[in-house]
Amino acid sequence: MPSPIFQIVYRSTFRAARVGSPLQALRDIVTVSSRNNARDGITGYLIFDGDTFLQILEGEQAAVETTYARIAADARHRDPTLLHSGTAAQRSFGNWAMNGYLRSEADAAIFARHGVPGTIPPELSGATVMALAQELAAGQRRSAP
Numbered sequence: 001m002p003s004p005i006f007q008i009v010y011r012s013t014f015r016a017a018r019v020g021s022p023l024q025a026l027r028d029i030v031t032v033s034s035r036n037n038a039r040d041g042i043t044g045y046l047i048f049d050g051d052t053f054l055q056i057l058e059g060e061q062a063a064v065e066t067t068y069a070r071i072a073a074d075a076r077h078r079d080p081t082l083l084h085s086g087t088a089a090q091r092s093f094g095n096w097a098m099n100g101y102l103r104s105e106a107d108a109a110i111f112a113r114h115g116v117p118g119t120i121p122p123e124l125s126g127a128t129v130m131a132l133a134q135e136l137a138a139g140q141r142r143s144a145p
């Protein structure tokens with residue numbers, strides 16, 4: 001029987017006062033994270049709105065906790081807050097070592113359905129972030145060539 005998957009969901013504030021391009025910031029993070037996560041057996045998903053990161057990491061518990069500690073110490077993140085940690089029967093983002101989503105006006109209805117009509121509220125639950133990420137990821141999978 002395979003061991004359960006350990007997941008964490010966290011939020012943090014982007015530390016940079018200004019970003020030349022939120023899309024470039026997201027691409028930079030996803031590129032490096034994909035390489036590191038593939039090496040460490042971690043999968044996940046990152047949502048970024050230019051100010052706030054919401055991220056799910058999943059894999060072997062020690063590897064996920066080590067990765068989260070590295071992120072919490074990263075100068076790009078301010079006030080990392082763990083929203084959920086626990087086990088799951090399977091990976092939710094098993095196809096991606098890391099994928100990211102940059103919030104735009106085009107997806108306002110999706111965010112509103114998950115209680116995020118405007119800025120990302122600090123009291124957002126881990127379950128809400130997971131549901132939002134799964135819906136966004138499903139849309140990306142459908143639109144992939």
